[in-house]
Amino acid sequence: MATISDPSNRVNTDEPQVKAPPRLAVGPLAWIRNNLFPSWMDTILTFVAAAVIFTVITSMVQWVIGGANWFIITFNLRQYMIGRYEPQAEWRLQLLLLFVAFAIGFNLATWARISRFLVIVLVVLLALAFILPPVIMAVTSQPHANFAASGVDIVSGSTTEPPQPQVGFIGAAGEKISIQLAHDLAVSDEALTGLYSFSDISSNLLRAAAENRLATQARIAEIERALAADLFTPRQREELTAELEGLEVPPPVVETYAIDQQTVDVQILDGATLEPLASAQLDSSSPPLELTLPASGWYVLDKRVTGDGAAILETSGIYPILVREFAAGDTGESGSSGGRVLEYVRMTDDFTTRAIRPTIDGDNVPATIIIDNQYRGTRPFSDYLRLFLAPMLNKINLALLLVLILGAAGYVGSQFLSRTFAPRIAQRVAIWSLTAIPILMFAMVYGIDGDGIIALGVWIFTITWIAFMYFYGMKLNSYWAALLFLVALGFRLVPHLVAGNLFAIMFWIGIGTLAAWLGSKRRDSTSPRTASLWLILTFLIALGGPILALFFDATNILPLTDTRRWGGLLLTLLLTIVGIAGSFPIGILLALGRRSSLPVVSTFCTVYIEFVRGVPLITVLFMSQLLVPLLNPTLAEVPNVFRAMIGILFFSAAYLAENVRGGLQSVPPGQEEAAKALGLNAAQVTLYITLPQALRAVIPALMGQCVSLFKDTSLVAIVGLLDLAGISETVVAQTEFIGLRRESFLFIAIIYFAFSYTMAYVSRRLEETGSGAARRI
Amino acid sequence: MSATQHQPSSIPSFLRDVRFLQVIGQIVFAILVVFVVSRIMTDVFAALQKNNLTPNLAFLQNRAGFDISNSPSWYTSNSSYGTAFQVGLVNTLRVVSVGLVLSTLLGILIGVFLLSRNWLVRTISRVYVELLRNTPLLLQLFVWYFIVMLSLPIFREAYTFPPEGVAHIPIRIAFYGILILVIWWRTRRWEIGSFRRNAIISGVAAMLVMIEIGFWLYNNQPSWQSVYANGDMTSSSFLLYAVISAVLIVGAWFVPIQWRGLTLGSSIGQAIGGLLVYFGIIPNSAFRIEIYPAFYASIRGFAFPELLTTARFAEWMAFVGLGIVLAIAQWVYFGRITETTGKPIPRGWYALLAVVIFAIVGWVVVGSEPAPVSIPVLQEDQTVYMPLEEARAGNLLTIQDELQYNPSPLIFRLPERTNFKFIVGTEIQPEYMALLLGLVVYTSAFIAEIVRAGIQAVPYGQLEAARAMGLTNSQTLRLIILPQALRVIIPPLGNQYLNLSKNSSLAIAIAYADLFLITTTIMNQSGQSVTGMVMVMLTYLIISLIIAAGSNWINRRFQLVTR
Structure with a gap:
């Protein structure tokens, strides 16, 4: 008989080996299985989606780094931000920006908490903005510039261009110029198509001719191959045969122009005196001609080919320039009296000179202006960093730093106030700082x-x-x-x-x-x-x-500014903030009026609200901009911007009224009855009982309206104001930046998105945590 | 007595009567409103009178004198302002009506994607929605027009779909299709992973792979020609293949039981496939199909096939109308039966069937009428009579003749182009396309969010209960989720429709001749700015009211009826 003491009869107390769960049940593999491949259909969708993402992102990155011309942004950044706002009044905007940063920091600390992650991201971004430019400058070299020299005209397709014997450029004292023959391009047509960097029209034409020839060759081969197979309808076959007859492969470009096979006489002349500073006879084996510029100003590169052919010069230190022309005195100088001033700005850095452009035989020497000396060919990553990223970061990093410091100061200030005194005091200051923004903004911007x-x-x-x-x-x-x-x-x-x-x-x-x-x-x-x-x-x-x-x-410390010069992001924000702040009281009155028991008042408010909500904003703006001045001459003197503001304000009020009405309806009727029972009169009931609850309930809806108003302000561009969308159109219309719509649109889209997504995000946080109770952002 | 202690107030009693004060207040308010409005009106009229531009409607009769690109045939520059206004209205309605439908479809699709189990799809849709919701519509329209539309190729090199050319479709594809259909039909009830199922599916797969390999060898390497339809049973390679196949089949009997179905099936399948090719039982010939493009996209616009109604269209429509009447009758009748007996009848399908059957019968009856034996056509400036077929072969028919004499009720014609323009085809200008795409894509982001919120508003328990009751997935969606979600979806959806109709006025930014743009032109030319503005505003108001009324009506139908 087995007893308890019998060891063979005991319960086995050894724990069985715990098996690890299957690989596919936990961990990243399980996540991938559950979220990417849960079924056949989803597997297909995943692959399609991955392919779409891959193509979109790669082509986007390729374009941003290799194709896009970001000079339009780096050079017009000021216009995009503040339009043509008076430079002498710019300090006001800077002060305003700092105040807004402070107020935002203060309010963040009062009503919410910033997650540590966000702080780390911000600090890292700021650090990058300061560290990257010097690193880029140290690691990469400036891109070179190509110039063609030739005794004959260069022809590609229907374009003919004689290379200029002289070309003027600007440079700062102490800069090094070096010039040599681009002999690696002269090997074959295939090598010639690899020409990149800043190139003048004639050297680019040489590249285009080579590309053209190779493309024709490829096309002929393709048509011949395709015609051999039965892949075409009779109609297509006819067209292709006709095309094939018309195609003819031109002789190799390198041989036609005997590129880099003659010697080139190169001289660098001083811009003012036209005295030669350096000269050399360059052939493909000679060392580069080098010169250190003695002074800042204009210089002329003189290049002539002795024989009957062409050569491509690869130079460093010569970069395209942008010509700016404006009325003297426009930049805030004193003592200048009328007339036009020409200013030359180098694209690669902001080196600026007002020296007179050199003339030879009474004619202006052709200069390396941006339209003729664009960046052509595929751009390597280092050139992207050097030309666009570093200058852009250099322009914005100081402002970023100051804004962040002020924001942090506000944040710390609020915490200090609420710890030392009481949270109530910090809250009061926060509310006041927020309310002050529209008024202060208007006063600062307008004066x-x-x-x-x-x-x-x-x-x-x-x-x-x-x-x-x-x-x-x-x-x-x-x-x-x-x-x-x-x-x-x-x-x-x-x-x-x-x-x-x-x-x-x-x-x-x-x-x-x-x-x-x-x-x-x-x-x-x-x-x-x-x-x-x-x-x-x-x-x-x-x-x-x-x-x-x-x-x-x-x-008279804040003189009035010219409203016609307001523009860019400044105008967009001004319209939004003034629109929201101004429509708030009107909207609340309309909402109360619509819910009023007085038939006349409620009818009036209902008709107003429904009428305004039934017509497009553009008609309202059109009326305020074009009809009102026509009808009443006194109103025509009110600046356009203000008329647009008033139009937006009355338009937005109707929508706001509907939001507020929704909030009012959500307040239980018992609240009002209880208040009346306590002896409060109608105004007190509204002010102290119903309205606060109603507004609190519709905070997310109001934020949503802020977002849509912010987006809708872009419509003022149609009636001729230069807000962010309007300024983009004017910038793109400049000769130097014509055809760069993509870059401009991408840039302003990012700005619009950043602002409205932030607003939408805050609104969502408010909604998730219950109105007014967000505690972490 | 307490009553006598009541202190007499210095204010007369009627001044403390709330009702009286309310009436007085309203009268004052009304007077103020009337005063302000009349003041503005007198100012406006005075200003206009000074310029001899008293608002009136008589100017609508005047000659417009401007051209509208892609205007309908009833408008020329000699038409009146009123006609121009009508063109604008039609153009606006064209965009709005198509836009409403497309944005709803796209929005629902994206909204469902937002709830997908698939993380990648969900994230992409989220990014799509956020990007579109947070950038201005104006900017999006600019992008659609200036970047997408204006970077399309020139007219000569238009994108085409499907690309023109000749396609060779092997006849064996049809064989594959039938085979796969039969297998699916036979095995759909079988247990997954069972011996028979594994054997059959793997066998068919192996056979198809083998056949394709055989044809690939035959088509790409001429020296191996003997593979296809050789049929020589004495060739050494054939004998080798037969032996290997036999060994494989025999060997498959000895693999472990759980793998046996797969191995046996695939070894037999590959053997059969190889033999089919070797003996040429499966033909290698192909259908040769000439493909002509149906859609063209170039910088000058888009071209679609056109659908024309011939002289016999009315007869056919009579048949279709009969079908519709029958369908309605069925719908009502079966609805009654379902209501009284509770028996589910798919009356929607029946109704559709009735219409389709009548349409087909009508087409056959109308189309089988004999073509006229001799019709008058112009040949070398004189009218000759000849049969329809002959005239068509001789390319003598004008489109009017074709419409008059062609026996079929509808003619479908692919676009045809010369070097400069389309001679056949429905054309759409790029401005219209840009506006439509911009509005649809922008609005779809908002609709997607509404759909997502609506579906998420249905409690999960409803879904679980439906599954517990044994409803299929489509029944759950149709009968449980959608009716409840629609209740939440419809009111905000109506708002988005309103927004879309109002946003269509942004057409002015990309120069599409909509109501607003044309009225602006009219206002500039005639000087009747106030009248024009009022007309535009009232028109938009009416469109808005119609859409609002429609969405309210639908909303009432879907709301829960309580008490």
């Missing part, structure tokens, strides 16, 4: 003129007088208050009395009486101490307003 300051002072004066009377009414009996107020109002009314503006007089008297009456009603609920405090405060403001106004008028 404040002296008359405006005076008007503002008068307004402050008026308003504080009303407040003064209100608080005085608290201390005094209502009749006395009204009397005093009338006296005070007398000052405000004098101009209207003189002008006999009855409407204004009625208005001011009405306002005044109301203020005093209201003040006297609150007499019992306010302690005399508090009332006195307010009294003194308002009195000080009443005095301070005009004094400040006079002070500002004397110094």
